[in-house]
Amino acid sequence: MIRNRSALADSPAHEVALDCLEAAVDAAAPAVATKSAIERGSETLTIGETAYDLDNYSDIVIVGGGKATGGVTRALESILGDALSGGHVVVKQTVDTETVRSSVGDHPLPSDRNVEATADMLETVDEADEDTLVLFVLTGGASALLSAPAGELTLKDLQTTTDRLLSGGVPIEEINAVRKHLSDLKGGQIARRAAPATVAGLLISDVVGNDLSTIGSGPSAPDETTYEDALGVFERHDLTPPPAVRAHLEAGRDGRISETPFPDDSAFDRVTNHLIGDNATALDAAAAVAEEAGYEPLVLTSRLRGEAREVAKSLVAIAEEATATGTPVKPPAVLLAGGETTVTVTGDGGQGGPNQEFVLSGALDHDGDAVIAAIDTDGEDGSSDVAGAIADGTVVDDRERARDALLANDAGSYLSEIEATVETGPTGTNVNDVAVIVVRDGNE
Incomplete structure (x- = not known):
């Protein structure tokens, strides 16, 4: 899965780190997650603890969007066979589906083809009646891929807003609070x-904490945020929304536009959402691989968040403590963490993403010989075309230039130059970031 693995495997510790990364992504594969969560009887579809009697429905359709939605859809097609009526999903990469239509969209910024594909998908949703079972597949990337501008808003309004929020280092929960109130879905x-x-929602989470209302901006989940909350995001982060966006949000705040449905809305009477995969799934798989290799695994958290370069310092400090005192784990050990860190871009920025900033910051700050690796499980770190990076202190040979690159949000350029980036290509899944720190025992 790691295309340039041979160039990165400099030591047994590097090998273990790379094994952990690959295991994490494999465990989050959409087909694996789907088939482990769903069973098909002769006339029953069981998702988690909920059984759906297929005789009760004249139509079964699949709709949805996201980076891993194609894999989930293929798995559902194999499970349902002729019982499936059709549907339409919006994905980032071309997917070979049989019964369900698929359209390729753009990410992370919405595009014209996203809007067109989403409008087509919504026709399938609007045609559903009380005899229809809608399997709504939602995975990471759906917030951009499923684009339906509300009211008089334009695609340009959505693009500009998304770009400002992402560049401003706004946490995903707050970004999605805005997106919900600029959308018709x-x-x-x-x-x-x-x-x-x-409606049976099938969700693979790319959100820290797995809040169903935040995953993909919660199309099938109740929304407790308001138009006033969305306006507050811009105020807290000192960002300016496009004029049309401000006008739309203010109209909602003033009651001139209907709010998104709250938990007590009757729209949810026949809706059940099922979480079928998340970051913890990936971390557990990585821990199993580390243990098999003779390292003591310690999963620190699946809720990692904050500025990437600062979060890295805290994690390498734990690695240093392990080396010095055997606390909280005795080397050889593997520290594991997952979640979604952010990058606040200053100036023009450069190449890279939060995982590359995490690794470079960790390598610069660490005073030991631990191997530090981090990737985005979708294979694309930020807006870059690499998944992340792997390094220890020995590869950062020009520390002054490395620090300058980090300060300029150009970690990717430096890490690429020293051949420390991890290349996977699109993985077809997305359960946030995975960070691996291998703490050696001094015998390597």
Whole structure:
């Protein structure tokens, strides 16, 4: 899965780090997650603890979007076979589906083809009736891929808003609070549009904490945020929304536009959401690989967040403590963490993303010989075309230039130059970031 693995495997510790990364991504593969969560009987589809009697439905359709949605859809097609009526999903990479239509969109910024594909998908949702079972597949990347500008808003308004929020280092929960109130499908509005159909949401989480209302901006989940909350995001982060966006949000705040549906809305009477994969799934798989290799694994958290370069310092400090005192784990050990860190871009920025900033910052700050690796499980770190990076202190040969690159948000350029970036290509899944720190025992 790691295309340039042979160039990165400099030591047994590097090998273990790379093994952990690959295991994490493999465990989050959408087909694996789907088939482990769903069982098909002769006339029953069981998702988690909920059984759906297929005799009750004249139509079963699949709709949704996201980077891993194609894999989930293929798995559902194999499970349902002829019982499936059709559907439409919006994905980032071309997917070979049989019954369900798929359209390729753009990420991380929405595009014209995203809007067109989403409008087509919504026709399927709008046609659903009380005899329809809607399987709504939602995975990381859906917030951009499923684009339906609300009211008089334009695609350009969405693009500009998304770009400002991402560049401003705004946490994903707050970004999605804004997105919900600029959309005709997010924030529970898929549920509203599908009613009175039965909706089964199948979600692979790319959100720290797995808040169902935040994953993909929560199209099938109740929304407790408001237009006033969305306006507050811009105020807290000292960002200016486009004029049309401000006008739309203020109209909602003033009651001139209907709010997104709250938890007590009748739209959710026949909606059940099922989480079928998340970051913890990936970390558990990485821990198993580390243990098999003779290292003591310690999963620190699946809720990692904050500025990437600062978060890295805290984690390498734990690695240093392990080396010095055997606390909280005795070397040889592997520290594991997952979540979603952020990068606040200053100036023009450069190449890279939060995982590359995490690794370079960690390598610069660490006073030991631990191997530090981090990737985005979708294979694309930020807006770069690499998944992340792997390094220890020995590869950072020009520390002054490395620090300058980090300060300029150009970690990717430096790490690429020293051949420390991890290349996977699109993985077809997305469960946030995975960080691996291999703490050696001094015998390597």
